[in-house]
Amino acid sequence: MSARTEALRPPARRYDYVADGPAIYVDSFATIRREADLSLVPADAEKLAVRMVHGSGQVDLVPDLVIHPRLVVAARTALASGAPVLCDARMVAMGVTASRLPAGNEVLCHLTDPEVPELARRWRTTRTAAAVSLWEPRLEGAVVAIGNAPTALFHLLETILAGGPRPAAVIGCPVGFIGARESKEALASFGTDHGIDLPFVTVRGRRGGSAMASSAVNALAQEQE
C-alpha cells in the first residue's frame, strides 16, 4: 500500500448489491442461460453466444447471431498456435483480456498509425478501412475483430476477394446506421456469394460494437468461462 491508499477508507454500504467480481460473472452467465434461447446457436458456440449477450446486456441478441459452423474450432486453433488478434478500433483491442489469450497472442490495431490519414485520403476511404490494409503482413491465419466500422469489414472482404491473405476467423460486428447491416450481410453470405469458406460470427442488423467484438474474442480465447 502506498501512502495515498493507506489513508483511504471505503464509504459505508448504503445499497444492497453483489460486490464479488467472480460471483457477478457466474450470476450473469446463469441469468443469460435462463433467459436466452441458446438452442439456436451451434453447440460449440454456446459460450460465445453467452459472452456476446453479456457484453451487450441483451438476451434478444441471440436470434440475430449468425455463426459459421467451423468458427469456434477455427478461431481456437488459430489462437492456440499464436495467431494475432487484429482489431479495427482501439476500444476493441482494449476490451480483449490478455490473460485469457492462450499463447501470449499480440492484439493489434493500426488505426492510429501515422501513415493512416494519408492512405485514407489517397484511397478515398475511411481511416478505419485504410488501416485494415496495414494488417496484410499479419492477416493470413489471424483472428480479425471488427467492432466499429462497416467500411473496415467491407475493405477486409474486398482484400480477400482481391486474392489477399485470408484470416482464420472473422468476428464482424460493426455497429450503426450507415452500412453496418449491409456489411454484416455481406460477411454472412460471403461463402455462398464467392465460394470462399471464411469462418465468421456476426450479428444481423444495426447492433454490434467494440464490447461485443471483444467479448467474442474473450470467449474464443478459452473454453473456460
Next chain:
Amino acid sequence: MSARTEALRPPARRYDYVADGPAIYVDSFATIRREADLSLVPADAEKLAVRMVHGSGQVDLVPDLVIHPRLVVAARTALASGAPVLCDARMVAMGVTASRLPAGNEVLCHLTDPEVPELARRWRTTRTAAAVSLWEPRLEGAVVAIGNAPTALFHLLETILAGGPRPAAVIGCPVGFIGARESKEALASFGTDHGIDLPFVTVRGRRGGSAMASSAVNALAQEQE
C-alpha cells in the same frame, strides 16, 4: 509515406458503400433523427440522445434514457472550466475523442493502478469499485463516466452519501444482468431519495456500456456535432 505504405494498393471496390467518414456521421445522425422520438428528451439534450443512440445502434434506446434537466449545462460548464473526465473502464476512456474536449481535459481511469487489487481485497468489493475511491482528489466538480460496472456506480453514490466530493455530472451507464438496472435506478432517484441534486444521464434497464458512456462524453464535450 513510409516504404511500408508506398507499395500498398487498396483492393478493388466490390461493394457499394459510403466510405467518407464525415458523410457517414451526417447520414447516421439524420437517420436517427428520422426514426427516434426525440420529443422525450430535454431540448438541450437532443444531441446527447442522438449520439448515445448512435453509439448503441438502437433508436429504441430513447424511451429508456433518463436525463436530469441540468445535466447538459452542468457537464458543459464543468468541461469548459477544465474538469477531468473520470472513467470506470479503460474502454470508456479510450472512446473519448480528445480533440472534442474543450480545455485539454484529462481523461482518467484508475482501474489498472497497482494499489487497486489490494484495496478491493481489503474492502471486499470489486476492483472497479475500489478504483472509484482513487478518484477522490479529483472528484469534486468532475465529469464521471461509468460504462461498465454497477459496483462503480453504487460505490460513487455511497461516496457522495458519506459526505465525499461531488462531481458536476454523472454519466451512469453500466451494462449487464447483475446490479446494472438497480444501480441506474439508484442514480435516477438519488435526488428524490437523498435530497442531493446530482445532474446525471442514465439508461433504464440492462443496456449501457463503454461505447454509450463515451458517446455521452463526446456529445457533452462540444455543442457541434
